[in-house]
Amino acid sequence: MTLNLALIGTGGIVRNGHAVALAAAPSVQLWSVLSRDLARAESFAREFGAGAPKPAHDRLESLLADPELDGVIIATPDKLHSAQALAAARAGKHILLEKPMATDLEEARALLDQCQRRQVTLGLCYHLRWHSGHRVVVAGAHQGEFGELKHVRAMWSYRAPDAANWRAGSRLGRWWSLAAVGTHCLDLARWTLTPACGEITEFRALTSKAHWQGPHDESALLTGRFQSGATMEICSSVLFEAPPRFEIYGTKGYAICQGTLGREGGGQIWTHRGDVQFRVENPFVGLVEDFARAVKEGRQPAVSGDEALRNLEFLLKADPH
Numbered sequence: 001m002t003l004n005l006a007l008i009g010t011g012g013i014v015r016n017g018h019a020v021a022l023a024a025a026p027s028v029q030l031w032s033v034l035s036r037d038l039a040r041a042e043s044f045a046r047e048f049g050a051g052a053p054k055p056a057h058d059r060l061e062s063l064l065a066d067p068e069l070d071g072v073i074i075a076t077p078d079k080l081h082s083a084q085a086l087a088a089a090r091a092g093k094h095i096l097l098e099k100p101m102a103t104d105l106e107e108a109r110a111l112l113d114q115c116q117r118r119q120v121t122l123g124l125c126y127h128l129r130w131h132s133g134h135r136v137v138v139a140g141a142h143q144g145e146f147g148e149l150k151h152v153r154a155m156w157s158y159r160a161p162d163a164a165n166w167r168a169g170s171r172l173g174r175w176w177s178l179a180a181v182g183t184h185c186l187d188l189a190r191w192t193l194t195p196a197c198g199e200i201t202e203f204r205a206l207t208s209k210a211h212w213q214g215p216h217d218e219s220a221l222l223t224g225r226f227q228s229g230a231t232m233e234i235c236s237s238v239l240f241e242a243p244p245r246f247e248i249y250g251t252k253g254y255a256i257c258q259g260t261l262g263r264e265g266g267g268q269i270w271t272h273r274g275d276v277q278f279r280v281e282n283p284f285v286g287l288v289e290d291f292a293r294a295v296k297e298g299r300q301p302a303v304s305g306d307e308a309l310r311n312l313e314f315l316l317k318a319d320p321h
Helices: 012-024 038-046 058-066 076-088 107-116 132-142 175-195 283-297 303-318
Strands: 005-009 028-034 071-074 094-097 121-124 148-158 198-208 219-226 230-239 245-250 254-258 267-270
Touching: 005 012, 005 148, 005 283, 012 028, 012 038, 012 071, 012 283, 028 058, 028 283, 058 076, 071 076, 071 283, 076 107, 076 219, 094 230, 094 283, 107 121, 107 303, 121 175, 132 175, 132 245, 132 254, 132 267, 148 175, 175 219, 175 230, 175 245, 175 267, 175 303, 198 303, 219 303
Parallel strands: 005 028, 005 071, 071 094, 094 121, 148 230
Antiparallel strands: 148 245, 198 219, 219 230, 245 254, 254 267
C-alpha cells in the first residue's frame, strides 16, 4: 500500500527536502499540495507530479476533504502548525509535522489529545536522525562504543543578512535561531543521551537579541544535566558562519560530526578509532519512510508527539518571552 500524502506549504524545506523525498521513497507518493496562492500550488503539483485528480488547493478544508488522502506533511511557519495539524487530525489524516510542533504548550497538548482520540499517527520532522552517519555513531553510543556517555555538544549557526525573516518577528514565529536550528540540536542531544542517561534534570539557557534588538533570540546557549550526570551544550545563532558540529564524548572515546547538520546528508565524521564511512543519502527519505511504516504498523514514528512536546518545553524555558 502506497501512502498518499499532501504537502501543506511550498517553501524551501518542502522543495528541497520533502518533495524530493516523496519522489524517492517507494512507500509514499505526493498526492496533493496546499498553498495560499492557488497558481503556486498548481505549478508545484505539476512540477513534482502530484497524483490526485484535483492536486492543487488554496483552502485547507478542500484538501482535507479528499477521501483518498491518507496524511499530510505540514511545513508552514511555526504559529500555523497547531491549527493546521488539529484540522488534519479532526479529518482523520496522519500528520508529519515540521518542528517545532507548536508555539504554546496548550496547543501542543490539544493536538496530542486529538491525535489519540482520532487514532492519527503524529510524527515530527527531525530529519537529522536520518543522516546515515549520525545513525552509525549514535547506534555506537547506545551500544557502548564510547563507554559511559558523559557529554554531547552541538553547534549550528548561519549569518542572516537582516531581520526580515518571518522567524525574527512575532506574527508567525516565537523563536529565531532556536526554532530554525537550535531545536534540531536539542533533539540530537536527547536522542543520543536519554536512552542511557535518563531525562534532563537541570536546564539553563542564555539568549542574546542585541544585534537587531528584535523580539526573538539571535543567539542561544543551552546547557543541561541528565539524570546520570551527563551534560549537554548547545549553541544556535543567526549572527555568524561557523562549521556546524555534533560531538559525542564518553569514558572510552568520542565522535565528531562536522558539516553534517543540514539537508544534504553529507559532511565528515571521525571517532577515536578514525574516520567513519557512511553513505551520503537524503535524510528526508528515511524520515518519510519511517513515518509511512509507523502508519502501517500502528506504532509511534522515530520522533513522536510526546518527544516533540519535551523539546517544546525546553524551547519555552530557553526563551519564553
